[in-house]
Amino acid sequence: MAEVKALFFDIFGTVVDWRGGIAREAKKLLKPLGYKLDWIAFAQAWRDEYQPAMEEVRAGRIPFSKLDALHRRNLDRIRPKFGLEKLNEDACGKLNTAWHRLDAWPDAIKGLKRLRKRFLLAPVSNGNVSLMANLARHNGFHWDAILGAEIAGDYKSKPVVYRAACAAFDLPPQACMMVAAHSYDLKAAAACGLRTAHVARPDEAGPGTGEKRPAIKVDVAAKDFVDLARKLKT
């Protein structure tokens, strides 16, 4: 690992808990308005629209739009299922920024602090720059730069996203390591020549739903961010 200079992070699911965070933020905003939802089911339904929306961009059927715009479109799509048809524009806008206020998994903040001593750190997420900047403020992350989909103009797992991140840091892919809880992300990064680290999030979308271990060969498999910091000698 001597030559790894930068670590790139998947964010949703890997660093932050989208499920618990969206459920909490939705409840905080909608309950005072008189709504009673299955908050977790709402979070899951919103997230279920995530990959199909990005696929529209990846396939070139719609031009690149930042994730906030896709989240908003996805919200409109699921509103009828949850009786939210009459939610006004202002409330929809506030609800859409719930993604900017997600909490990190407990180990992530501690691990990132240690990793920063030795590596350049950047999110290489599908989230837009403002979303990443706000999550960093909310959780106290210190990134060296915000890279990822908005910089690349396309969504993971398209190769351009990983390549644009390496290029922004002037590093060859083998000097960069993608860190994610999802094997499909790591597989795509590895295909571009990046090193890979898997962090287990077995309960990402509820108990037993996440990857306990990588489904592919990776350079490092860690049980959480503190374990990753230890395995990367920081």
Next chain:
Amino acid sequence: MAEVKALFFDIFGTVVDWRGGIAREAKKLLKPLGYKLDWIAFAQAWRDEYQPAMEEVRAGRIPFSKLDALHRRNLDRIRPKFGLEKLNEDACGKLNTAWHRLDAWPDAIKGLKRLRKRFLLAPVSNGNVSLMANLARHNGFHWDAILGAEIAGDYKSKPVVYRAACAAFDLPPQACMMVAAHSYDLKAAAACGLRTAHVARPDEAGPGTGEKRPAIKVDVAAKDFVDLARKLKT
């Protein structure tokens, strides 16, 4: 100023001292190789090629290239004037990254720390992402994101650079304030609707060479970054 949410910073000359830093780094690298130069004159000559090189991009005569590439081309252009024709590729590459190791003006670090309590902070510089990330590591800056020329694909003072920065933070221009020691930069930002803050760097390129005060009307005129922090109530 209640509605300002983000501060954008010019870097070279405003936050860091390019003249002293380039002179020092050049001496550190070239003196052991037997070179005796007027180090300050060398720094000035290199910087003198800065605007003409970016103008090639701004005018569309060459495609966008990150500032490191322009700096390298500019270095090759001035080498004969300083007897550096035989400097090898490795040394030229190292010398070119001298721009990544410039020191902040003494007040900048303290002022930025205070400003961060209230505002989102980002460099909106002509320097590329890696250059900004390395300067941040070198000086301990904590940016919320690295915006500027590389993100926009063009150089200041083209409007797209200021507009791309506002868009990355999802903010209207009037919620963003450009901070610079150079009136031409502030004038261009103001034309895009941004608020403006001038920081005096009267000795930027040697005693009495810089702007003691703004040449245009600005929202805030500060004598340094600590004064700026005070004037912005942080």
